[in-house]
Amino acid sequence: MEFSKPLAAHETTIPGVVLYDLPVHGDNRGWFKENWQREKMLALGLPDFGPVQNNISFNEKAGTTRGIHAEPWDKYVSVATGRIFGAWVDLREGPTFGAVFTAELDPSKAIFIPRGVGNAFQTLEDGTAYSYLVNDHWSADAQSEYTFLNLADETAAVPWPIPLEQAELSEKDRAHPRLADVTPMRPKKILVLGAGGQLGKALRKAYDGAGSPEGPNAPVEFATRAEFDLADPNAYASRNWSQYSTIINAAAYTAVDKAETPEGRRDAWAINVSAVAKLAAIAVEHRLTLVHVSSDYVFDGTVEVHDEDEPFSPLGVYGQTKAAGDAVVSVVPKHYIVRTSWVIGEGNNFVRTMANLAAKGVKPSVVNDQIGRLSFTEDIAAGIRHLVETAAPYGVYNLSNDDEPQSWADVARSVYHLTGHEATDVTGITTEEYFTGKTAAPRPLHSSLSLAKLIALGYVPEPQDRRLAVYLRS
Structure with a gap:
């Protein structure tokens, strides 16, 4: 020796x-x-x-x-x-x-x-x-x-x-x-929660073939709310967590206006904070990677472009719960907080609503002083997979589609044009005018997210105009 x-x-x-x-x-x-x-x-x-x-x-x-x-x-x-x-x-x-x-x-x-x-x-x-x-x-x-x-x-x-x-x-x-x-030992599994939602469905497509001999090694398990209810304490005890490497939490309470009601406030805190705290505790105990999806609503929108280091300044209950959830996840040693804005996927969303209105000949008034970029769930899912599979440094990443920021009215006009209708059918109004006489949560006026950190890792998001055209064709 x-x-x-x-x-x-x-x-x-x-x-x-x-x-x-x-x-x-x-x-x-x-x-x-x-x-x-x-x-x-x-x-x-x-x-x-x-x-x-x-x-x-x-x-x-x-x-x-x-x-x-x-x-x-x-x-x-x-x-x-x-x-x-x-x-x-x-x-x-x-x-x-x-x-x-x-x-x-x-x-x-x-x-x-x-x-x-x-x-x-x-x-x-x-x-x-x-x-x-x-x-x-x-x-x-x-x-x-x-x-x-x-x-x-x-x-x-x-x-x-x-x-x-x-x-x-x-x-x-x-x-x-x-x-x-010998039967080879399989890698630990990735668990996707909220697999029935817009992002969950996109993650199913993004991981299609994962775990098969032709695909990536890590098997992926998908759990809808019926299969893993974040509000049910028994759900957390139903898994052998030693068999997993990663939890992707695609579940969230997203009813922004309803969150301002007494019932909605309780539900938002239960799903966006209390449940996230349980997942964080599991991730710490079992040394798992926790991927958590955040929102531009953690900011008040007074800054035109938000980077990952901007302090929280949420305006409403929904934003407050998302900010609290981010703070909880940030203490997990292996975490990715993926911050998005203006999410569009398979299900009810702004683009589908505008396309339906155009088909019916409706000439809507749409807010023109909220500025941001769309985040198509297909691209959010691809970005999440990129972070996990490349073992990117842990931390917070902004993830939306790229291109020049637009207002909601600009997006609506693009939808009308791309579906063969007159873009001039859309009238722009201010947020204050739109919500006059209505009960609504406050919205950030600027939601554009800096994408420099993610792009530096080799993931380049699709331009939103190109993705919007593809989305409407499909």
Whole structure:
């Protein structure tokens, strides 16, 4: 064992498996090491994997051989005393399935093993103690999610220092399947909540084929309100959250005017804040990524273009609940807050209303002093998928369609023109004039969102005029 070498990380032939050199300090009395030091290890790139259990395997004799077991959690493995030959085989679904890495470990080395990578070792000295931190609690039920590979598999061809016929093996390990018969461990799932709404339907289309052999690896599960009611406390206990990597919350209370009533105020806070707080707590506890959809209504609209760092200044109850929900989500270590404006998708919305009025020959009065951009759900869904799949830096991102900002009256005129009607049939009036004598929530006059941060990550939103024409044709 080498003393006092610097802490260092080494990538291996298996993605996500990282070998570490650990500084060990020794003298005539023995030795001391920091086996796992969170701050230093994070600086080296070790995932903040949140260990919850520490296990030790003591092995009396050299030649004891254990594995190859792939478990549904991450592990950080080290040797407390003695020496091992370690073998790791990628048993995850994907292009690196079957990849092998081997190394000798003594107390001066450690290795991080992601979920789904098979772990095995053979002791090279008597009295070897093998230690591992894991980030989920062991349970008998969890064993059903294990994936195994036979230690003698000819494809992996692990070069065991002590031949297996001379080693100590369990009968279970002798009976595990060869690689050709192994069912790969699937990635953790993405859960989309609010799958019956406008954005939820767009996310279904965006993730069509996900989890299939032809599509992206991560399987996606969709839950409508009937399948996961955010207002029902039992819904949160109905999932085994260790099986998920990401929650996309496409559900929200969006009745802007009704939110100003006593009943609406309670419902808006229940869905947009209290339910979001429950999701945030789950995301923190299980180290999930939480994607949350926000709104331009968190601002008062006095600034012409809103960037991601602008302080909250909501005017009405709906905006207040969305701002509160954003604040809750911001404390989740792995979060994306996707802020949109003027959402248009499959369902009742402004563009459909204008198209119907045009078809009926109605000449409407539409507000001309609220300025912003449309956000088509197809593009919101594509932007969300881009953030998740590219592992973009966590934080807040504005996401709308691009183009010059327009008023609602401008959009209505475009709808009339694109549907073969006279744009001059639309009359522009102020917000104050439009809502005279009506009970309505206050609206921000400027809703345009800066898209620079998202575009810098390689996602370029479609121009709103082009998307509007396509939307109306379909």
